[in-house]
Amino acid sequence: MSRAALVTGAGRGIGRGLALGLAAAGWSVGLVGRTRASLDGVADEIRAQGGLAVVAAADLVDRLAVLDAVARVEADLGGVDLLVNNAGVIERAELPFAGDDVEDMWRVVETNVRGPMLVTHAALPGMLARGGGRIVNLASGAGVRALPTYSGYAISKGALSRLTTLLHAQYADRGIRVLDLAPGVVRTDMTESMPVHDDRTSWTSIDDVVELAAAFGAGELDAVSGRWVRAGTDTPETLRRDAAVIVERDARTLRLAYIDDADPVR
Numbered sequence: 439m440s441r442a443a444l445v446t447g448a449g450r451g452i453g454r455g456l457a458l459g460l461a462a463a464g465w466s467v468g469l470v471g472r473t474r475a476s477l478d479g480v481a482d483e484i485r486a487q488g489g490l491a492v493v494a495a496a497d498l499v500d501r502l503a504v505l506d507a508v509a510r511v512e513a514d515l516g517g518v519d520l521l522v523n524n525a526g527v528i529e530r531a532e533l534p535f536a537g538d539d540v541e542d543m544w545r546v547v548e549t550n551v552r553g554p555m556l557v558t559h560a561a562l563p564g565m566l567a568r569g570g571g572r573i574v575n576l577a578s579g580a581g582v583r584a585l586p587t588y589s590g591y592a593i594s595k596g597a598l599s600r601l602t603t604l605l606h607a608q609y610a611d612r613g614i615r616v617l618d619l620a621p622g623v624v625r626t627d628m629t630e631s632m633p634v635h636d637d638r639t640s641w642t643s644i645d646d647v648v649e650l651a652a653a654f655g656a657g658e659l660d661a662v663s664g665r666w667v668r669a670g671t672d673t674p675e676t677l678r679r680d681a682a683v684i685v686e687r688d689a690r691t692l693r694l695a696y697i698d699d700a701d702p703v704r
Contacts, residue, residue, distance in 0.1 A: 442515035443655060444468040444508065446498060446557055447525025449476025451626035452576065452647060456522055459648030461489035465655070468511030468518065469493050470557070471525060490515075498525050498553035508560035520655035521561045522574045523554035523598075528591045532633045535589040543590030550594030554601065562605075562614070570613020574651050575602050577618035577666055582692065587634070599666065599692040606664030615663040617654050618692075621647045622670040642670040649674060665690035 443460050447453035448469035454476075461467050461484040469477045474495040484491040492514040494507035512518055527549045529542050554575060565571030580588060581595025598618075605616045622642030629635050646669040653659050653674035659667075661681035667690065677684075684690050696704045 441465045441520075441655070442468070442518055443520040443522060444470060444511050444515075444518045444557075444561060445522045445524055446470045446553065448480055449473050451628055452621055452624050452644065453522075453524040454480050455624070455644035456524060456648055456651055457491070458483060459644065460520075460522075460652060460655070461491060462487065463648070463652045465520070465652075466490040466515050467492075468515055470496060470498070470507050470511065472497055498557060499548055501556055504553075504556040505560050508557060512561075512564050517564055517568055518561050518571065519565075519568075520572050520574070520651075521558065521565075522576070522651060523557060524576045525553055526550045526576060526594070528628060528632065529588055532587045534587055538587075538589060543593075546590035547594045547597070550591070551597045551601075554598060558601070558605070562609070565614060566609070566612055570615070572655055572657070573602075573605060573614065573616045574619050574654060575599070575616065577602070577620040579620055579668075582666070596692070602666075603664055603692055610663060615654070615657075615660050617650075617659065617663060618666040619647070619650055619654070620666065620668040622668060646670045646673075650677075653677075661685065662690065666692070 441464055443465045445453055445457045448457040449471045457467050457469055457480055469480055469491055471477055477493045481491040481493050494510045496503040496507035527546055529546055575598050577599055578595040580592040581599050585592050602616045602618045623629055624644050625641040650669050658674055659677055662677055662684055694703055
């Protein structure tokens with residue numbers, strides 16, 4: 439089985455952890471993000487451990503830059519089998535909607551939605567041509583339940599979860615599998631900068647995030663494609679055990695709940 443992964447936002451934080459973890463699990467890794475120096479540092483770490491890494495720096499909201507970056511990774515790795523849409527940002531201030539800067543909220547929405555859309559749109563044709571592939575979107579509980587602050591972030595993660603359901607619905611019959619992977623609260627520069635986490639003492643291990651991403655990439659969790667999982671709570675074992683129930687109940691997916699089968703919103 440070919441094992442080539444493209445990870446966005448791979449220069450730091452969760453993206454760095456995912457890139458290093460996938461490389462340790464035997465994946466060749468394409469590192470994509472804005473800051474070349476950070477990506478090169480992660481690539482050096484992977485190569486020092488005997489892994490294969492390629493770097494393609496790009497602004498992920500720039501369509502032409504994304505097309506070029508994905509093409510370079512595909513050329514160097516012989517294609518992309520696993521795409522991990524990790525890159526994302528959060529508002530500069532922890533405020534409710536009316537008090538926040540609408541331009542800053544839009545910056546968050548654009549980065550967290552346009553970025554994954556562009557990268558997926560660039561990588562998907564190659565996956566389809568090779569008969570399939572897997573896509574992991576870094577989700578968040580903020581996208582499925584209302585929060586008192588960080589409105590732009592919540593809007594963006596809700597939209598990303600909808601992208602997951604759409605891709606699954608449109609391309610599952612062509613071998614594409616898609617997963618919403620919520621990483622929990624991993625200790626990173628971003629999470630440590632958020633006042634909401636000032637008193638946090640328990641953090642999600644990056645190893646738990648890597649374990650789920652690697653298991654999905656290897657095809658072990660295809661039964662829950664199109665659905666939402668959370669690192670630190672779900673494991674590959676529990677998801678394999680519960681997959682039939684999850685699908686039967688149409689659980690772990692972004693949808694509108696309805697009263698009964700006669701409800702007109704159904």
